[in-house]
Amino acid sequence: MRFGTKKRTRILFIAEAVTLAHLTRPLLLARSLDPERFEIHFACAPGHERFLDGAGFAVRQIRTVPSRQFLIAMAKGFHVFSRQTLLDYVEEDLRILEEVDPDLVVGDLRHSLAVSAKLRKVPHVAIANIHWSPFASIKRFPVPENPLVKILGIRGTGVFLRLFQPVLLSTYARPLNQVRRRYGLPPVGDMRHVMTFGDYTLYPDMPSLFPTHGLPSNHRFIGPILWSPNVALPSWWSSVPRDKPCIYVTLGASGQVKYLPLLVKALSDLPATLLVATAGRLSLSDLPENVFAADFLPGMEAARRSSLVVCNGGSATAYQALESGIPVLGIAYNIDQYLTMSAVAQKGAGVLLRSGRLTPTAVREAAQRILTVREYRTAAAKIAEECALYDAPTVFQDFLKTTF
Numbered sequence: 202m203r204f205g206t207k208k209r210t211r212i213l214f215i216a217e218a219v220t221l222a223h224l225t226r227p228l229l230l231a232r233s234l235d236p237e238r239f240e241i242h243f244a245c246a247p248g249h250e251r252f253l254d255g256a257g258f259a260v261r262q263i264r265t266v267p268s269r270q271f272l273i274a275m276a277k278g279f280h281v282f283s284r285q286t287l288l289d290y291v292e293e294d295l296r297i298l299e300e301v302d303p304d305l306v307v308g309d310l311r312h313s314l315a316v317s318a319k320l321r322k323v324p325h326v327a328i329a330n331i332h333w334s335p336f337a338s339i340k341r342f343p344v345p346e347n348p349l350v351k352i353l354g355i356r357g358t359g360v361f362l363r364l365f366q367p368v369l370l371s372t373y374a375r376p377l378n379q380v381r382r383r384y385g386l387p388p389v390g391d392m393r394h395v396m397t398f399g400d401y402t403l404y405p406d407m408p409s410l411f412p413t414h415g416l417p418s419n420h421r422f423i424g425p426i427l428w429s430p431n432v433a434l435p436s437w438w439s440s441v442p443r444d445k446p447c448i449y450v451t452l453g454a455s456g457q458v459k460y461l462p463l464l465v466k467a468l469s470d471l472p473a474t475l476l477v478a479t480a481g482r483l484s485l486s487d488l489p490e491n492v493f494a495a496d497f498l499p500g501m502e503a504a505r506r507s508s509l510v511v512c513n514g515g516s517a518t519a520y521q522a523l524e525s526g527i528p529v530l531g532i533a534y535n536i537d538q539y540l541t542m543s544a545v546a547q548k549g550a551g552v553l554l555r556s557g558r559l560t561p562t563a564v565r566e567a568a569q570r571i572l573t574v575r576e577y578r579t580a581a582a583k584i585a586e587e588c589a590l591y592d593a594p595t596v597f598q599d600f601l602k603t604t605f
Contacts, residue, residue: 209237209238209239209240210238210239210240210304210305210601210605211239211240211242211301211302211303211304211305212231212234212239212240212241212242212303212304212305212306212307213242213243213244213297213298213301213303213305213306213307214227214228214230214231214241214242214243214244214306214307214308214309215227215244215245215263215294215297215306215307215308215309215311215314216228216243216244216245216308216309216310216311217265217266217308217309217310217311217312218245218246218249218265218268219265219266219267219268219271219272219281219310220268220271220272220454220455220515221453221454221455221517222515222516222517223309223310224245224249224252224309225252225426225428225517226309226328226405226426226428227243227307227308227309227328228243228252228253228256228428229426229427229428229593229594230307230328230426230593230594230597231243231256231258231307232256232257233594233595233597233598234598236257236258240258241257241258241259242258242259242260242261242301242303243256243258243259243260243261244260244261244262244263244297245260245262245263245265246262246263246264246265247262261297263293263297264289264290264293266281266282266286268454268455272455272535275535275536275537276345276346276347276534276535280372280373280376282312282313282376282377283376284375284376284379284380286376287312287313287316287376287377287380288380288383290311290312290313290317291313291316291317291320291380291384293313294311294313294314294316294317294318295317295320295321298317298318298321298323299321303323304323304324304605305323305324305325305326305601305605306318306323306324306325306326307325307326307327307328308325308326308327308328308399309327309328309329310328310329310396312377312395312396312398313377313380314327314399315377315381315386315389315395315398315399316377316380316381316384316386318400319384319386320384324400324401324605325399325400325401326399326400326401326402326403327397327398327399327401327402327403328402328403328405328426329396329397329402329403329404330404330405330406330516330537330540330541331404331406331411331413331422332406332411332537332540332541332544333392333393333396333397333540334393334396334397334402334404334413334416334420335390335391335393335394335397336413336414336415336416336417336420337393337411337412337413338411338412338413338414339411339540341359341362341363341366342362342366342536342539342540343536343539343540343543344358344359344362344539345533345534345535345536345538345539346533346534346535346555346556346557349361350557355555367391369392370391370392370393371391371392373391373392373395374388374389374390374391374392374394374395377389377395397420400419401419401420401421401600401604402419402420402421403421403422403423403597403600404420404421404422404423405423405424405425405426405516405593406422406424406425406516407422407424407425407523407584407587407588407591408422408587409548409583409584409587410544410545410548410584411544421600422591423591423593423596423597423600424588424590424591424592424593424596425516425520425523425524425588425591425593426593426594427501427520427521427524427593428500428517429499429500429501429502429521430497430498430499430500431499432497432498432499434498434499434502435493435495435498437493437495438493440493441474441476441493441506442474442491445472445473445474445491446472446473446474446507446508446509446572447473447474447475447476447506447507447508448468448471448473448474448475448476448507448508448509448510448511448568449476449478449498449500449503449504449506449507449509449510449511449522449527450464450465450468450475450476450477450478450510450511450512451477451478451479451480451498451500451503451510451511451512451518452464452480452482452512452513452532453480453512453513453515453517453518454480454482455513455515455535456512456513456515456532456534456538457513457532457534457556458479458480458482458483460532460556460559461477461479461482461483461485462483462485463559463561463564464511464532464564465477465485465488465492465494466561467561467562467564467565467568468511468564468565468568469488469489469491469492470565471565471568471569471572473491473508473509473568473572474491474492474493475491475492475493475494476493476498476503476506476507477492477493477494477495478494478495478496478497478498478500478503479494479495479496480496480497481496481497500518500521501521501524501525504518504521504522504524504525504527505525505527507522507527508527508572508578509527509528509529509530509568509571509572510522510527510528510529510530511529511530511532511564511568512529512530512531512532513531513532513533513534513538514529514531514532514533514534514538514539514541514542514545514553515537515538515541516537516541519531519541519542519545519551520588522551522581523545523550523581523584523585523588524585524588525585526578526581526582526584526585527578527581528550528551528552528571528577528578528580528581529542529545529550529551529552529581530551530552530554530564530567530568530571531545531546531551531552531553531554532554532556532559532564533553533554533555533556534556534557539553548580548583548584549576549577549579549580550577550580550581550583550584551571551577551581552567552570552571552577554567
């Protein structure tokens with residue numbers, strides 16, 4: 202291997218860009234590396250060129266499941282990656298690994314690397330949220346907005362999921378294990394092992410939010426990988442009043458955008474100013490005077506300017522808020538968002554609302570409670586202190602130095 206020699210280390214990053222987070226996390230790590238020491242290659246699906254402009258390294262296109270298909274399958278509890286999809290991915294991985302011949306491959310949600318990296322004997326680093334880990338101290342999974350909820354209710358669905366959790370987790374792993382057997386590799390376990398499989402696994406999370414048990418030495422926390430779109434500030438940015446608290450509202454690219462008008466209507470009644478980012482997914486018209494909207498906002502700056510962040514509860518925006526000591530109101534829909542916001546709420550740094558039971562009254566009361574009860578801000582500030590101890594790019598670079 203080329204680590205520790207004068208020749209540049211060649212690293213291939215592969216992003217399964219079904220959501221923006223799975224693209225930006227490896228992209229930020231790739232961009233953080235010194236081009237004098239590392240030769241970087243980056244692979245993702247087409248359609249993300251605006252995020253890759255000026256990357257300064259080679260970019261390759263790969264096939265990934267369309268984002269909408271991924272989110273629908275995840276919400277309904279279907280298989281996200283079928284056996285045939287993974288077989289196709291492995292063939293594509295092997296081709297890229299052959300062409301690039303990397304010293305190391307870093308993947309984010311690229312399950313097929315559990316086969317292709319092994320076949321090519323390339324060390325594989327997986328990026329995954331800790332709440333998917335078999336070493337996370339999560340006794341039971343929360344109930345997401347699943348079709349079963351309409352039939353059994355939240356409580357009934359929770360009982361069903363607890364009873365059949367081992368079967369459901371094993372079923373998720375079946376396609377990958379079928380592909381591994383085809384290539385003469387042993388099975389990897391259930392869904393939690395699939396989501397976090399790698400020779401090394403890096404968690405872009407905070408240990409205090411997600412306690413673990415028996416975490417092995419090849420699994421480690423690196424802290425949140427924080428990203429904001431590189432967009433110009435809107436013309437109204439300097440005109441935002443400073444005599445009232447701001448509330449930053451965004452459902453991102455994967456939240457249930459149909460709820461955005463409800464959120465704006467409910468929150469605009471509060472003595473606060475709303476900074477709203479639509480992610481270009483819908484148009485808002487006839488806005489009250491205390492509402493300022495744009496397609497995109499620099500999330501870090503918007504969060505730091507605010508007293509509350511309202512989002513889909515996913516880790517990307519939640520960490521933008523918490524890193525600045527700002528509490529979160531999470532409107533969760535899929536299991537990933539429920540897992541993140543459940544941890545935030547348990548720490549007292551925010552409130553989780555079910556998107557399936559969302560009402561203007563519930564939104565308004567939750568926001569007002571967060572804005573007026575000091576404990577929410579105190580809990581968020583405590584998490585911010587821990588975040589300051591982690592700089593994900595630096596931790597990643599230290600990991601490369603000490604491990605290889």
